Structure formats: structure tokens, C-alpha cells
Amino acid sequence: MPDGFFGRKHPLSHPVFWLILHEYSLFGILHLVILLLSTPSMNKAELISLLSERVSGISKKQAEECVESFVQIVTDTLVAGGEVNIAGFGAFMPKTRAPRVGVNPQSPTEKIQIPAVTVPKFKAGKGLKDALKQPRA
Numbered sequence: 001m002p003d004g005f006f007g008r009k010h011p012l013s014h015p016v017f018w019l020i021l022h023e024y025s026l027f028g029i030l031h032l033v034i035l036l037l038s039t040p041s042m043n044k045a046e047l048i049s050l051l052s053e054r055v056s057g058i059s060k061k062q063a064e065e066c067v068e069s070f071v072q073i074v075t076d077t078l079v080a081g082g083e084v085n086i087a088g089f090g091a092f093m094p095k096t097r098a099p100r101v102g103v104n105p106q107s108p109t110e111k112i113q114i115p116a117v118t119v120p121k122f123k124a125g126k127g128l129k130d131a132l133k134q135p136r137a
Contacts (some may be wrong), residue, residue: 038100088127095121 042050044067052063074084075091083093096118104110124132 086125088125090125090128091123093121093123094118 013080048060048063048067051066052058052060055063058066058105077084078092078094085091096116099116100114102112102114104112
């Protein structure tokens with residue numbers, strides 16, 4: 001596998017990703033992500049724990065590596081100005097907010113210039129939208 005972002009080894013070359021993709025279809029993994037997102041509230045540790053329980057053959061350590069790699073891939077891609085599209089789930093993309101004039105909260109009569117800033121944006125895909133439209137049991 002070729003070098004990845006910024007000269008580092010590409011995170012998708014990690015064997016755990018290939019184990020998951022080999023054992024489970026991409027649609028099955030997306031379904032798992034949708035199920036994970038349907039939980040009322042979940043932190044990173046709970047996500048890792050649930051992922052290791054649901055995907056047979058991977059440990060919590062491997063599940064943690066998958067989550068960390070996913071986050072790093074998305075971050076590196078957005079920093080480079082690219083988008084990450086996951087069919088049926090959604091798209092992560094960078095968005096630039098235009099510069100604007102604001103008000104200093106400590107001195108409301110003073111106007112301040114707020115510079116342009118790039119922020120992450122997520123646009124939900126059809127599969128995720130449809131899953132959220134389903135009535136909860």
C-alpha cells in the first residue's frame with residue numbers, strides 16, 4: 001500500500017480494516033454504524049466496546065485502532081481540503097465561513113472583525129436519514 005497523508009503509512013493498510021471488510025460487507029458495517037448512532041448517547045469508549053462485541057474476531061484494542069484510524073483518516077482528508085463520502089451514511093467535508101463583523105461581548109458598542117475560518121461539516125446520506133425516520137420501538 002502506498003504512503004498516506006503527510007508521508008505516514010496509510011491508515012487503511014491496517015490489517016484490522018481489511019479483516020472487517022473481508023468478514024463483513026460495507027453495507028453491514030454501515031448498518032452497524034447506524035445502529036451505534038441510534039443509541040441515545042455514546043462516548044468513544046462505549047463505541048469501542050460495542051464495536052468489539054458486534055464484530056466477531058476483533059479485540060477491544062483492535063476496535064480502538066479502527067476508531068482511531070477512522071478519525072485520523074477523516075481529519076487528514078479534511079485538513080487537506082478533501083471530502084470523505086460514505087455511500088448511504090453521509091459525507092464529511094470542510095466548509096469555509098466567510099469573514100464577518102461581530103460585536104465584542106465585553107463592550108457591545110465595539111465592532112470587531114471576525115476572520116474567515118474553516119470548519120468541519122457533515123451532511124447525512126439517504127440511508128442515515130431513512131433510518132432516523134423509522135419509528136423507535
